[in-house]
Amino acid sequence: MSAVLNSTPAVEAIAASGLTKVFGEGEARMTAVDGVDFVAHFGEMVFLVGPSGSGKTTFLSMISGILRPDTGTVKVKGVDIWTLDADALSDFRLNTIGFVFQDFHLFARLTTAENVAIPLILKERNWNEAIGEAQKCLSIVGLGGRGEILPIKLSGGEQQRVAIARAIVGSPEILILDEPTASLDGDTGKMIISFVKSQVLNGQRCILIVTHDARINEFADRIVHMEDGHIRTQSEGTE
């Protein structure tokens, strides 16, 4: 009885309801995401799969505070993020969510370590400390010792790993990765996803990954299928 009285209801990491996004007008009008409901919990690593153009990136952008939905709500840790003003939303994102963009979004004029350190610098951490943390994260993704060079000197897969290092640098509770292994060979992809997976095991984090990469399916706790802007089916992972 006391256990019941003492327990607080678990806050869902992500709870989206009726999410819709329409692009274009007239004949070009298309519904990229169409009334999607979705929940993910702490301690869970969820994969989102589906054909190209099915709305995966649009959906991720809305649940992570990057793209405002036309209708629907997004709660992250219980906070209704699209009711926040722009400053509060950026602070919330900075403190809560690590995001890997499908096309990396690295700053060309910053070194790889500076790129990775950006979230910490924005949180006003001491510069040297932030660069030190960034170097550690670069080592985790197999790029130790490459912190001083510019992203243009790196291969596509290496740039992708810099983007992953930047997403994990502040140990955010929620990690959202859009095709994080698309440019990586099988072993490197598995190594990185295995590290990311180790981050959910204590139940403190929630990780959502969009992927076409069946080589990493074994790491999923749950696989969600998206098609034509709808979530069609959900299945348990293969692990």
Ligand SMILES: Nc1ncnc2c1ncn2[C@@H]1O[C@H](COP(=O)(O)OP(=O)(O)OP(=O)(O)O)[C@@H](O)[C@H]1O
């Ligand atoms: N900014 C935009 N303006 C107009 N249409 C867009 C925009 N962003 C996405 N779309 C359209 O919305 C649909 C869904 O795109 P989205 O990028 O979400 O798909 P996806 O599932 O991530 O595809 P992929 O697997 O190729 O990355 C596509 O038809 C796309 O053309």
Ligand SMILES: [Mg+2]
């Ligand atoms: Mg996409």
